[in-house]
Structure formats: structure tokens, C-alpha cells
Amino acid sequence: MEVYFPKVTIIGVGLIGGSMAMAMKEKEMTEKIIGIGRGLENLKMAKELGAIDLYTRDYREGLDGADLIVLATPVRTIIEIMSHLPPFLKEEVLITDVGSVKAKIVEEAERVFHGKHSFVGSHPIAGSEKSGVSASSPKIFQGKKCIITPTDKTNDMALKKVKTLWEMLGAEIVIMDIEEHDMVFGAVSHLPHVVAYALVNTVEGLRDLKDDILHYAAGGFKDSTRIASSSPEMWRDICLLNRDILLDLLTKYQIRLEEIKRKMEKHDGEGLFEEFFKAKRIRDELYAQRRN
Amino acid sequence: MEVYFPKVTIIGVGLIGGSMAMAMKEKEMTEKIIGIGRGLENLKMAKELGAIDLYTRDYREGLDGADLIVLATPVRTIIEIMSHLPPFLKEEVLITDVGSVKAKIVEEAERVFHGKHSFVGSHPIAGSEKSGVSASSPKIFQGKKCIITPTDKTNDMALKKVKTLWEMLGAEIVIMDIEEHDMVFGAVSHLPHVVAYALVNTVEGLRDLKDDILHYAAGGFKDSTRIASSSPEMWRDICLLNRDILLDLLTKYQIRLEEIKRKMEKHDGEGLFEEFFKAKRIRDELYAQRRN
Numbered sequence: 376m377e378v379y380f381p382k383v384t385i386i387g388v389g390l391i392g393g394s395m396a397m398a399m400k401e402k403e404m405t406e407k408i409i410g411i412g413r414g415l416e417n418l419k420m421a422k423e424l425g426a427i428d429l430y431t432r433d434y435r436e437g438l439d440g441a442d443l444i445v446l447a448t449p450v451r452t453i454i455e456i457m458s459h460l461p462p463f464l465k466e467e468v469l470i471t472d473v474g475s476v477k478a479k480i481v482e483e484a485e486r487v488f489h490g491k492h493s494f495v496g497s498h499p500i501a502g503s504e505k506s507g508v509s510a511s512s513p514k515i516f517q518g519k520k521c522i523i524t525p526t527d528k529t530n531d532m533a534l535k536k537v538k539t540l541w542e543m544l545g546a547e548i549v550i551m552d553i554e555e556h557d558m559v560f561g562a563v564s565h566l567p568h569v570v571a572y573a574l575v576n577t578v579e580g581l582r583d584l585k586d587d588i589l590h591y592a593a594g595g596f597k598d599s600t601r602i603a604s605s606s607p608e609m610w611r612d613i614c615l616l617n618r619d620i621l622l623d624l625l626t627k628y629q630i631r632l633e634e635i636k637r638k639m640e641k642h643d644g645e646g647l648f649e650e651f652f653k654a655k656r657i658r659d660e661l662y663a664q665r666r667n
Numbered sequence: 668m669e670v671y672f673p674k675v676t677i678i679g680v681g682l683i684g685g686s687m688a689m690a691m692k693e694k695e696m697t698e699k700i701i702g703i704g705r706g707l708e709n710l711k712m713a714k715e716l717g718a719i720d721l722y723t724r725d726y727r728e729g730l731d732g733a734d735l736i737v738l739a740t741p742v743r744t745i746i747e748i749m750s751h752l753p754p755f756l757k758e759e760v761l762i763t764d765v766g767s768v769k770a771k772i773v774e775e776a777e778r779v780f781h782g783k784h785s786f787v788g789s790h791p792i793a794g795s796e797k798s799g800v801s802a803s804s805p806k807i808f809q810g811k812k813c814i815i816t817p818t819d820k821t822n823d824m825a826l827k828k829v830k831t832l833w834e835m836l837g838a839e840i841v842i843m844d845i846e847e848h849d850m851v852f853g854a855v856s857h858l859p860h861v862v863a864y865a866l867v868n869t870v871e872g873l874r875d876l877k878d879d880i881l882h883y884a885a886g887g888f889k890d891s892t893r894i895a896s897s898s899p900e901m902w903r904d905i906c907l908l909n910r911d912i913l914l915d916l917l918t919k920y921q922i923r924l925e926e927i928k929r930k931m932e933k934h935d936g937e938g939l940f941e942e943f944f945k946a947k948r949i950r951d952e953l954y955a956q957r958r959n
Binding site for chain 1: 792850854858863868869898899904910918921954
């Protein structure tokens with residue numbers, strides 16, 4: 376199966392939206408791509424880079440006649456804009472999003488679109504600490520997972536089309552329940568981001584004691600805080616939208632930290648060794664099997 | 668100034684001890700290097716790799732006539748072995764260590780050696796998650812900092828020799844107070860390691876809910892947990908030896924995590940944005956200026 380969408384509208388032409396546009400053009404999956412966004416400079420650059428053909432900040436103009444709409448803004452913005460879209464949509468339009476949180480987005484999408492237009496939630500695992508269309512590339516989805524989160528209400532044909540869209544962009548499709556998605560990515564992605572942001576700010580807070588403390592940071596600190604260079608706006612939104620699950624995960628993480636502190640206090644070398652040995656074994660196994 | 672040590676004994680021929688041996692041979696700074704260690708396989712490999720000329724597990728034999736002794740075992744072992752060394756040492760020997768914790772080691776060294784033999788503490792910032800002599804290379808110190816921690820009791824000539832030794836191996840020397848060293852590296856190195864170990868074990872703990880959860884970990888998780896692949900023995904020792912400072916840093920880190928949770932609970936988007944924006948700015952600045 377192949378899909379073709381004569382007119383595509385991408386709302387939020389950042390790293391992911393811009394890369395999707397580039398990849399769809401490369402694969403000749405569309406005739407025209409319209410970008411909608413807030414930042415004029417970024418939209419101009421998206422056009423210069425050949426990701427989009429036209430841009431606008433006017434929803435009526437940008438959505439008129441669209442066959443595929445991709446919601447690729449920070450996740451709270453996705454929630455905010457959805458209810459404003461229906462007046463501008465043609466009935467047969469297919470809508471998807473690329474948000475890192477799925478429950479809240481898919482629930483709102485079904486409230487707004489169900490029975491009128493087809494929506495299927497998706498989440499390509501292709502983000503990075505870089506943001507903006509300048510970091511885009513048509514290759515970023517190749518060999519990466521794309522999680523698709525249909526529900527009871529999802530139209531079968533729409534689901535097939537969204538799967539095919541991502542397959543054509545090179546992604547490996549995984550179908551997942553919305554709640555499961557938010558727990559899984561809460562743990563392997565959202566939690567590590569909060570951990571990294573907190574780590575950088577903890578060390579920064581010690582500059583009162585030693586002004587050039589960060590000067591001594593080496594490769595370990597660099598790698599373990601890389602994701603703290605991610606877009607603060609995007610991660611603020613993810614933290615708020617996946618709040619309950621992430622709060623629970625943070626509590627679990629704090630319990631582990633407390634456990635390590637308790638072992639240090641009790642001078643429990645064996646307990647610390649076991650804790651660290653387990654983590655090393657798990658991580659070594661994880662990355663021994665895989666390329667990325 | 669140059670230094671030459673006819674006979675060098677390295678106790679603990681791992682990543683750092685092995686690399687020092689290789690680098691000293693490359694620079695022709697010695698005639699003979701003896702390796703002392705627990706693991707016979709590792710010592711054999713060190714000899715095969717040309718890092719050392721001889722190995723033994725007998726201290727009397729290995730230390731006999733040594734001009735330079737490098738203590739390069741995990742840090743608790745350094746503390747444990749020092750008091751056993753004096754009977755085997757010639758008076759003019761120079762002793763240094765490469766431990767990641769300085770206060771406890773330098774204090775014990777002064778108790779054991781002061782007035783008899785020269786000791787100068789050092790800490791080359793050249794570690795990695797890899798361990799063992801198989802990961803050694805004579806180049807690992809080039810362009811890296813080496814912290815040297817003299818005290819009031821340190822012999823000036825011994826200090827000059829240790830500085831020269833590290834300079835000849837390509838390191839950039841930084842002189843630091845022992846307490847300051849342990850706070851600085853507690854923050855930029857020991858704390859991130861504990862954070863990473865705890866993060867891996869938190870996600871592992873969720874396998875009850877989703878058995879293949881780690882399968883979804885992407886680049887962010889990989890980088891932020893790289894240092895959780897480090898030697899559990901080495902990090903157990905560091906946690907125990909820098910315990911008081913690290914417990915205090917962990918408490919500061921927990922306060923930051925609590926602050927982020929509180930902002931999430933209050934749905935304080937502005938507060939979260941500020942927290943994340945600050946971390947991003949600091950980290951971007953830090954790595955924009957530097958190569959490594």
C-alpha cells in the first residue's frame with residue numbers, strides 16, 4: 376500500500392514537522408505542503424530549505440482543502456488548537472499528531488473530531504535536544520520506531536493510512552494503548568529529561584561555593600546532561616500533559632535515590648555494589664544488542 | 668624540567684594505571700614498570716599489551732627498589748593498602764595515587780608516609796565507563812585536566828616531580844585543596860553517576876508493568892545512562908569514601924527534584940519553563956565554549 380496526500384498542512388514546522396515535510400517531498404507523497412506556525416523566521420527558513428511550499432499564520436487559509444494535517448507543535452498547543460480547526464476542514468481530511476504524550480491529546484482529538492473527521496495519534500521516536508526546522512532532515516525517521524495509538528473509535532482506513540505514511544518515511548510501526556504509551560515514554564524519556572534538568576541546576580547552584588565548578592565537568596556530565604539542552608517549552612508542555620504519570624515515576628525515582636543514600640549512610644558497600652552492578656548489567660545488555 | 672623514574676610500580680593496572688604505564692613507556696620516562704594487582708588475567712593482558720614489563724601479586728617483590736609508586740586501585744583499596752607499604756619502600760621513593768576522592772586518601776597517606784616518604788595526591792580527569800587494562804591507551808591524558816592536591820606537609824620537590832610527570836603525559840595541571848576537590852568532583856562526577864545508576868534501576872523496576880519497556884529507550888536514555896555502565900566496584904568505593912559530601916549533594920539534588928514536582932503539581936508552566944530554560948542555557952554555554 377502507498378499513500379498520497381495532494382495537499383498537506385503541517386502545524387508547527389520544527390524539527391519533527393520540518394523533517395516530515397522534507398521526507399514526504401523526497402518520497403513524492405504530496406503535491407503541496409503548507410506550513411502554519413507562530414515564528415515567521417522559522418517558517419521562512421522552512422520554505423528556503425524546501426521543506427514547505429507556502430506558509431501562513433492564518434488557519435483558514437492554511438487548512439483550506441488539506442488532505443492531511445499534521446499537528447507538530449509543543450503538546451499543550453496541540454490540545455489548545457484542535458477545537459478551533461473543524462470549521463476549516465474538509466470532511467475527508469486525515470489528521471495526525473506527533474506529540475510525546477498521547478492520552479490527553481487523543482482524548483481531546485476524539486472529543487473534537489469524532490464522527491466528523493478521522494484522527495489517529497502518532498509519536499515518532501526521532502526527537503533530539505535540537506529544535507527548529509534548521510535541525511530537520513528527511514532521514515530522521517529511518518529505522519526509528521513510530522508509536523501509533525488507535526482507540527475503539529479509530530477508523531480502520533485512517534489507521535492504515537497513518538501506518539503507511541510512517542512506513543513510507545522509514546519508521547518501524549508499534550501499535551500501543553494511549554495509557555501504556557504515556558507510562559513507557561514517561562519512564563524512558565520524560566523522566567530522564569527531568570533528571571537531567573535537575574542535575575544541571577543542582578551543579579549550577581553550587582557556583583556560590585566554587586564559581587568555575589562547571590569548568591571541571593567532563594564527558595560523563597556532558598553525556599548525562601545532553602538532553603537538558605532540549606527545548607524548555609516542549610518539555611514544560613510534556614511535564615504538564617503527562618503530569619500524573621510523571622509525578623508517580625519521579626516518586627519511584629526518589630525512592631531509589633533514598634535507597635542509595637540509606638546504603639551510603641549505613642556504609643553498606645555490598646548493597647551499593649548490588650545496586651550499581653544491576654544497573655550496569657541492564658544497561659550493558661540493552662546497548663550490546665542494539666545499534667542505537 | 669623532565670622526570671625519569673628507573674623503576675615504576677603500578678598497583679592496580681586498570682584503565683588509568685594501564686594508560687599511565689603505556690604513556691610513560693612511550694615517553695621513555697622509565698626503564699621498567701612492575702604491575703601489582705589481584706586479577707592474574709588482567710595482569711597478563713597488561714604485559715601482553717606492553718604496558719608493564721613484569722607483574723606480581725607479592726608486594727615485597729613488586730615494590731623492591733621502586734622509584735615511583737602509583738596507587739591506581741579502587742579508592743577504598745588505596746586506603747587499605749597504604750599502611751602495609753612502608754616496610755618495602757626505599758626512602759627516596761615518590762608515591763602518588765589517581766583516586767577520584769582526595770581528602771580521605773591524602774589524610775591516610777600523610778598519616779602513613781609523612782616524615783618517611785614523599786606522597787602527592789593526584790586525580791587525572793580521564794576516566795570513562797570502560798574499565799580494565801584492555802581499555803587503556805597512552806593518549807587518554809592528553810589535553811585532560813589532572814588535579815593535584817598538595818597540603819602544608821607536601822614536599823616541594825615531590826610536588827614538582829608529580830606535576831612534571833603529568834605534564835609529560837599531556838595533562839593540564841590544576842592545583843586544588845583536598846576538600847574543594849571532593850566537593851567539585853562530588854558534584855560534576857560522583858552525583859551524576861548515582862543519578863544514572865538510580866535512573867536505570869527505576870526503569871528496570873517498571874518491567875513488572877511492561878516487560879519490554881527498555882526496548883523503547885532511545886538516544887536520550889542511552890546518553891544519560893552511559894556512566895551507569897561504569898565499574899560498580901569503583902563507584903561503590905567512591906560513594907563510601909566521599910560519603911558526607913555526596914550525601915549533601917544528593918540532598919541538594921532531591922530538593923531540586925521536589926521543586927520541579929511541586930511546580931508540576933501546581934500546574935506552574937512558567938516555573939517549569941524557567942527551570943528548564945536555565946538548565947538549557949547553562950549547558951549550552953558550557954559546551955559551546957569547549958571541545959570535550
